[in-house]
Amino acid sequence: MIRFFIGKILWLIPTLIGITIVAFGFVRVLPGDPVLLMAGERGLSPERHAELTHQLGFDRPIWVQYGEFLWRVLHGDLGESLVTHKPIIHEFFTLFPATLELGLCAMILAVAIGVPVGVLAAIKRGSWFDQVTMGSALVGYSMPIFWWGLLLIILFSGVLHWTPVSGRISLMYYFPNGTGFMIWDAIASGQKGALSSALSHLILPSIVLATIPLAVIARQTRSAMLEVLGEDYVRTARAKGMPPRRVIGIHALRNAMIPVITTIGLQVGMLMAGAILTETIFSWPGIGKWMVDSISRRDYPAVQGGLLLIAVIVMVVNLIVDLLYGLINPRIRHR
Amino acid sequence: MSEVTETNIPSGTRREQFAEFWFYFKENRGAVIGLAVFVLVVIAAVLAPVLSPFDPDAQYRDALLAAPMTDSAHGHFWLGTDAVGRDLLSRLLYGARYSLFIGVVVVVLSLSVGVILGLLAGWFGGWVDTIIMRVMDVILAFPSLLLALVFVAILGPGLTNAMIAIALVMQPHFARLTRAAVLSEKNKDYVMAARVAGAGNMRLMFRTVLPNCLAPLIVQATLSFSNAILDAAALGFLGLGAQPPTPEWGTMLSEAREFILRAWWVVTFPGLAILISVLAINLMGDGLRDALDPKLKRS
Numbered sequence: 001m002i003r004f005f006i007g008k009i010l011w012l013i014p015t016l017i018g019i020t021i022v023a024f025g026f027v028r029v030l031p032g033d034p035v036l037l038m039a040g041e042r043g044l045s046p047e048r049h050a051e052l053t054h055q056l057g058f059d060r061p062i063w064v065q066y067g068e069f070l071w072r073v074l075h076g077d078l079g080e081s082l083v084t085h086k087p088i089i090h091e092f093f094t095l096f097p098a099t100l101e102l103g104l105c106a107m108i109l110a111v112a113i114g115v116p117v118g119v120l121a122a123i124k125r126g127s128w129f130d131q132v133t134m135g136s137a138l139v140g141y142s143m144p145i146f147w148w149g150l151l152l153i154i155l156f157s158g159v160l161h162w163t164p165v166s167g168r169i170s171l172m173y174y175f176p177n178g179t180g181f182m183i184w185d186a187i188a189s190g191q192k193g194a195l196s197s198a199l200s201h202l203i204l205p206s207i208v209l210a211t212i213p214l215a216v217i218a219r220q221t222r223s224a225m226l227e228v229l230g231e232d233y234v235r236t237a238r239a240k241g242m243p244p245r246r247v248i249g250i251h252a253l254r255n256a257m258i259p260v261i262t263t264i265g266l267q268v269g270m271l272m273a274g275a276i277l278t279e280t281i282f283s284w285p286g287i288g289k290w291m292v293d294s295i296s297r298r299d300y301p302a303v304q305g306g307l308l309l310i311a312v313i314v315m316v317v318n319l320i321v322d323l324l325y326g327l328i329n330p331r332i333r334h335r
Numbered sequence: 336m337s338e339v340t341e342t343n344i345p346s347g348t349r350r351e352q353f354a355e356f357w358f359y360f361k362e363n364r365g366a367v368i369g370l371a372v373f374v375l376v377v378i379a380a381v382l383a384p385v386l387s388p389f390d391p392d393a394q395y396r397d398a399l400l401a402a403p404m405t406d407s408a409h410g411h412f413w414l415g416t417d418a419v420g421r422d423l424l425s426r427l428l429y430g431a432r433y434s435l436f437i438g439v440v441v442v443v444l445s446l447s448v449g450v451i452l453g454l455l456a457g458w459f460g461g462w463v464d465t466i467i468m469r470v471m472d473v474i475l476a477f478p479s480l481l482l483a484l485v486f487v488a489i490l491g492p493g494l495t496n497a498m499i500a501i502a503l504v505m506q507p508h509f510a511r512l513t514r515a516a517v518l519s520e521k522n523k524d525y526v527m528a529a530r531v532a533g534a535g536n537m538r539l540m541f542r543t544v545l546p547n548c549l550a551p552l553i554v555q556a557t558l559s560f561s562n563a564i565l566d567a568a569a570l571g572f573l574g575l576g577a578q579p580p581t582p583e584w585g586t587m588l589s590e591a592r593e594f595i596l597r598a599w600w601v602v603t604f605p606g607l608a609i610l611i612s613v614l615a616i617n618l619m620g621d622g623l624r625d626a627l628d629p630k631l632k633r634s
Contacts, residue, residue: 018473029489138365138621142614144565146572147588147606150595158596273480277569291481292573295488307485311477 023308078305088305097180099286103271106209114214118221140215149208149281166283170197205282213267220263224256265321359626366622372615380431387425391582395420400598415600426582433583441563444502449509457517471507479504487575494577497570516548550627557620561613
């Protein structure tokens, strides 16, 4: 078991190195002089240009630069933002709770609806419920979520006035020493109305971000469940007179969950991609919006650091899912 | 005589194969509907100049943000006009050209590169396999839209660069699929027979093994086609894909964003066009999977 875990972790090292090479190479392969590119349209005096070139290390051989970059990354130093002049790692982790909160809410929504719908659709295969839900799942899967977000804003914010258009909480509330998790901070502050304000801001972005994962999870649960329902052990359990609820709950669902957990894990990457669009539409101050803003502001050290950290986070989550998969499925572990 | 029989057999089999494929494909009602809608989108794209009531770039300053079904001195605006008075219907019809073009270019690029890399990795194994697949793993470690976004930031905004970026992040899927298929095929008897008959590596890879790996690749190509349309629209929406005044659907949405609470039509119709095309292609993809690959059948 331990060998399985260690093997999985060692396997990631080359990929991790590859990720650092991509993040490092990104600024170097920019056509033209990276220092001038970062300066943008303001331009630079020759002295300042030489100083910056030296300061950023562009005058040294590329492998030395990469070595230094790797050394700094290993020490948690991703450089400074060109715009705010704050350490990038600090900026990233200040904004990360916003993305995490949104992502977790979306994931809870997707699993809480997707799994039961998938199971029911499999049990009632061919029924109108199956057809309607799987039809909707395909629509959800095909949804341009940036458009879906705009439609929800038109309906719920523009016409019905039920939810705010953007942001995380009403300007009336402010938590100077908060954790960054708005729901938690709202509860902890004890201010009247803070929690409902935070929730009303969270609901639409969560629905938008959950749409594609929800569709994928529902479809995957249905097909995994159908496969398991056809297995001999399910038939045996039924034949010996076990109540259908128990057959499905104990025998079928637990086995069907194995591929579903992998699917759920794979959605983390999708969530990050979705967060870029969702956060942009709802002006949600998280990592996705920060990346888009950094790209448009030509803040390349921020883009580089963000790219690296997001890839590592996605990889670590996938590793955890892989290990979990080994834990619940002994066949994988002993192969 | 033998030549005649030889040429007859494959064509007969091919026809039979197609008949069998069509039999399973038409079993899936959704797939047939998807195909029909897709054909309509293709027709709209091809006949855009004939079907469009207006020039997609012509601005009618006296009809800014005209609601759908508005009559004006210039003609009837079926789906209304946008913020600078351009006819939405005409722009959507021309937009279909861009979406289909993006889908085709991205699939052709990512498929050809991915298949070649996957074939090399699966066929030669060893260090060739390790290097290629490690690079693919690295690309797959990044969320695809984020990587595409960063590539476009490097290459500069624009439709061509967006297509290159999307193809780049999509090709590992083709490489992985091809490699897996090659690994399961390459030790089979027919490959051994071809090798004994004197076929070289190139022939074995491209003529003997590849045709037998096509089914999962076709299914993946359909999925990639719809994903390419979605991703290109997303990049356009973020201002990094096709640039205004190109009537690309994502770019149109991006331009329409600030009017969402004033003019629902400028936001609704371009998105609906994206959704309908992507949905049609995905429906077709489901049908193709059922018909081509019984192993993947979702029953």
